[in-house]
Structure formats: structure tokens, C-alpha cells
Amino acid sequence: MTPKTDKPKPDKPSEDIARHAARMQAKRDNPGPSPLRGIGMFGAIGWSIVVPTVGGAFLGHWLDRVAPQGFSWTIALILGGVxxxxxxxxxWINKEGGGK
Structure with a gap:
């Protein structure tokens, strides 16, 4: 009798499991475009415009009362906020890769 030096071949189910796990990992690492992700990005972009604009309006309104000028602080700071x-x-768009 000769001793067997061949390594045992992996069985078919374990190869299938490994291939399936690799596909799942690849999908997790590189998710495709999602409608919910787009809606979320749209919301984040909207808030990044709304917050400075509304902040400028409040600050401008306060400055109009405290330090009146020949121009409207409110309008100037709303435009600055926009x-x-x-x-x-x-x-934000460039960071997320939307401006490719």
C-alpha cells in the first residue's frame, strides 16, 4: 500500500458557501444605488441650504433691531445664508461622489 499524499478536495457545498459568502461581502462593501440613499442625500443637501438661510434670517432680524442701517440686515444675511x-x-455632493 502506498500512503496517500494528496490533500482532500473541498466538497461542493463548502465551495458554494464560500462563493456565496464572497458575493455577500462584495455586495455589502459596494452597495448599488438605492432610492432611499438618494432621498437621504437630497434631505441632507436641503438641510445644508436651509439651516444657514434661516440662521441668517434670524441673525439679520436681530441686527435690524439692535443696529439699524440704511440696508436690511435680514435680506443681506438671508442671501449670505443661501x-x-x-x-x-x-x-457635500462632491464628497458623496455625485459630481463625478
Missing amino acids: VLGAILAAG
Whole structure:
């Protein structure tokens, strides 16, 4: 009798399980486009514009009462908030890879 030096071949079910696990891991690491993810990004971008705009409106209204000028602080800071929000939104889009 000759001793067997061959390694045992893995059985078919274990190969299937390994292949399935690799597919699951790849899908987890690289999720495809999701409608919910798009809605979430849309919301985050919206808030990045709304918060500075509303903050500018409140600050401008307060400044109009405390330090009146020949121009409206409220309008100036609302416009400033919109510009700041647009810059933040553009940064968010570029970070998330939407501006490829």
C-alpha cells in the first residue's frame, strides 16, 4: 500500500458557501444605488441650504433691531445664508461622489 499524499478536495457545498459568502461581502462593501440613499442625500443637501438661510434670517432680524442701517440686515444675511448653503451643498455632493 502506498500512503496517500494528496490533500482532500473541498466538497461542493463548502465551495458554494464560500462563493456565496464572497458575493455577500462584495455586495455589502459596494452597495448599488438605492432610492432611499438618494432621498437621504437630497434631505441632507436641503438641510445644508436651509439651516444657514434661516440662521441668517434670524441673525439679520436681530441686527435690524439692535443696529439699524440704511440696508436690511435680514435680506443681506438671508442671501449670505443661501450662498453659504450652496457652497456647503456643493461640498457635500462632491464628497458623496455625485459630481463625478
